[in-house]
Structures are given as structure tokens and as C-alpha cells.
Amino acid sequence: MSDLPGIVITGASGRMGQMLIRTVTESDKARLVGAVERAGHDWIGQDLGTAMGGAPSGVIVTDDPLEAFSGAQAVIDFTAPAATREFAKLAAQARLTHVIGTTGMDEDDIAALKPCARHAVIVRAGNMSLGVNLLTQLTKKVAQALDADWDIEVIEAHHNKKVDAPSGTALMLGEAAAEGRGIALSENRESGRDGITGARKRGAIGFSAIRGGDIVGEHDVLFAGLGERIILRHVATDRAIFARGALKAALWGQDKAPGEYDMMDVLGL
Ligand SMILES: NC(=O)c1ccc[n+]([C@@H]2O[C@H](COP(=O)([O-])OP(=O)(O)OC[C@H]3O[C@@H](n4cnc5c(N)ncnc54)[C@H](O)[C@@H]3O)[C@@H](O)[C@H]2O)c1
Numbered sequence: 119m120s121d122l123p124g125i126v127i128t129g130a131s132g133r134m135g136q137m138l139i140r141t142v143t144e145s146d147k148a149r150l151v152g153a154v155e156r157a158g159h160d161w162i163g164q165d166l167g168t169a170m171g172g173a174p175s176g177v178i179v180t181d182d183p184l185e186a187f188s189g190a191q192a193v194i195d196f197t198a199p200a201a202t203r204e205f206a207k208l209a210a211q212a213r214l215t216h217v218i219g220t221t222g223m224d225e226d227d228i229a230a231l232k233p234c235a236r237h238a239v240i241v242r243a244g245n246m247s248l249g250v251n252l253l254t255q256l257t258k259k260v261a262q263a264l265d266a267d268w269d270i271e272v273i274e275a276h277h278n279k280k281v282d283a284p285s286g287t288a289l290m291l292g293e294a295a296a297e298g299r300g301i302a303l304s305e306n307r308e309s310g311r312d313g314i315t316g317a318r319k320r321g322a323i324g325f326s327a328i329r330g331g332d333i334v335g336e337h338d339v340l341f342a343g344l345g346e347r348i349i350l351r352h353v354a355t356d357r358a359i360f361a362r363g364a365l366k367a368a369l370w371g372q373d374k375a376p377g378e379y380d381m382m383d384v385l386g387l
């Protein structure tokens with residue numbers, strides 16, 4: 119039996135779930151030991167490889183996360199906020215590294231992770247790619263250099279199945295801009311313009327969301343001044359960038375003390 123870290127993927131049939139399964143399976147640094155889907159899903163009880171249209175893998179898809187987590191070292195979780203809250207409790211119980219890519223988590227959801235992080239390593243980020251994490255650093259630097267005469271707007275575009283807005287990435291970028299400017303995002307956030315909105319509030323950080331087709335994920339941070347504009351841009355063309363980052367985080371977490379971490383910690387940025 120291999121001593122490579124055993125990884126469980128939750129939301130196995132999802133867009134990210136399938137990408138993560140391929141990434142872990144192809145890695146020589148980890149092994150796939152479990153796959154979880156929601157109760158009632160067609161894949162439950164099926165061999166994962168067969169369900170994905172390939173050769174049998176020996177991993178049976180389950181709706182029992184506790185069973186899947188026992189004997190694993192990490193769980194990579196790109197599902198939905200309510201599911202992620204439940205997985206966090208079980209990962210803490212099993213002392214697994216819990217890598218959370220799920221977005222759309224509200225304040226309550228995030229607060230619920232705190233007690234779990236006393237027992238397990240939690241790595242959570244709205245975007246696991248190297249490029250976006252670098253972009254947050256650039257955003258903070260540019261916001262630091264410019265005053266509130268420069269309007270900041272985060273413009274994001276995603277596929278037509280995405281259920282949350284603004285995207286987790288857009289919020290990361292907005293937080294970075296607010297930090298650079300020395301203000302709280304919660305008090306300066308502006309989104310959902312429609313109708314007679316009035317003029318833009320000075321110093322506000324705006325969010326605009328586009329949804330369409332199969333767009334993987336595109337983010338612009340626009341700094342609009344008088345007579346000039348700066349645009350910082352990241353374009354994702356392949357979900358593999360998120361899966362590679364998530365696997366890196368799962369491996370990184372293996373020798374860390376319990377606590378809450380993000381991709382900046384993992385990437386050393
Ligand atoms: N952080 C990042 O880098 C990053 C990148 C891409 C996507 N995401 C986020 O990941 C999440 C998933 O995205 P997606 O495009 O794969 O969505 P998706 O809808 O294709 O997949 C989600 C999967 O989770 C499953 N699921 C839901 N509840 C469950 C439960 N209780 N138990 C087990 N499985 C459950 C669903 O059945 C589905 O298969 C979203 O929140 C998205 O924003 C994050």
C-alpha cells in the first residue's frame with residue numbers, strides 16, 4: 119500500500135470535481151481514495167472511473183462522507199456552502215486537511231469553520247490559481263499608490279451555470295483593493311446597479327458580474343481616473359489551474375498545525 123497522501127474529492131461529478139479527480143489521479147504525489155456526491159445522485163454506488171466514462175478505478179462513489187474520510191489525509195471540496203459546513207465538521211473529526219474552493223459562503227458559513235480549524239488544517243480561497251493570487255498582490259499595490267479620485271471596479275465574467283455573484287475571486291480582489299486603500303470593503307462595496315442609481319459614491323469599490331456560455335473565469339480590476347485608466351486582468355482558460363492549486367494546498371497542509379490558511383500561505387506570496 120502506497121504511503122502517498124490519500125485524497126477524497128467531494129462534489130465528484132461537478133465541473134471542478136471531475137477536474138480534481140483527473141488531477142489527483144494523474145499526480146505522482148497523491149492518491150485518490152474517495153469520492154463523495156450528494157444523496158440521490160445517479161453516481162452513488164457506481165465505480166468512479168466508469169461513471170466518468172472511462173476504465174474502472176476501484177473507487178466507489180458514496181454519499182457517506184464520514185466513511186470516505188476515514189483513512190484519508192485530505193479532502194478537496196468544491197461544492198456548495200451548506201455542504202462545505204458539514205464537511206468541515208467531519209474533516210475536523212477525522213483530522214484531515216480540508217481544502218475549500220467553495221464560493222458564495224456568507225459570514226455565518228465562514229464563522230462556522232473557526233471551531234473546525236482548532237482540529238484540522240483548513241485552506242480556503244475563492245481562487246486557487248497562481249495567477250489570481252499574484253493579481254491580488256498587484257491590486258493591493260496599485261490601490262495603495264492611488265487616491266480615491268480613482269474609482270475601483272472589479273468586473274468578472276463566468277459561465278451561465280454559476281450560482282453566486284460576485285465571484286469568490288472578485289471578492290478577493292475587492293478585499294485586496296480595500297486593504298491597499300486602507301478602508302473596509304464591507305463599508306464601501308457597491309454592486310447591482312439598475313435604474314436611477316445616482317452618481318457613484320467617491321471611494322466606493324464596485325462589482326459588475328457577467329454570466330454567459332462556458333466562460334471559465336475572467337477578472338478585470340479597473341482603476342478609472344480622470345483622463346486615464348489602469349486595467350489589471352486575469353483570464354482563466356482551463357479549470358486545471360484551480361485543481362492544481364487545490365492539490366498543492368492539500369499536500370502543503372500535511373505537516374502544518376491546525377488553523378485557517380489561504381493560498382497566499384501555500385504559495386508563499
Ligand atoms: N476556489 C476556486 O479556485 C474555484 C474554482 C472553480 C470553482 N469554484 C467554486 O467551486 C464550487 C463548485 O463549482 P462547480 O463549477 O464545480 O459546480 P458544480 O455545480 O458543477 O459542482 C458542484 C458539485 O457539488 C455537488 N454537491 C452539492 N452538495 C453536495 C453534498 N452535500 N455532498 C456532496 N456533493 C454535493 C453537486 O452535486 C455537484 O456535483 C462553486 O462554489 C464554485 O464557485 C472555486
Ligand SMILES: O=C(O)C1=N[C@H](C(=O)O)CCC1
Nearest residue numbers: 221244245280285286287335
Ligand atoms: O466556475 C466557477 O464557479 C468559478 N468560481 C470561482 C469564483 O467564484 O471566483 C473561481 C473561478 C471559477
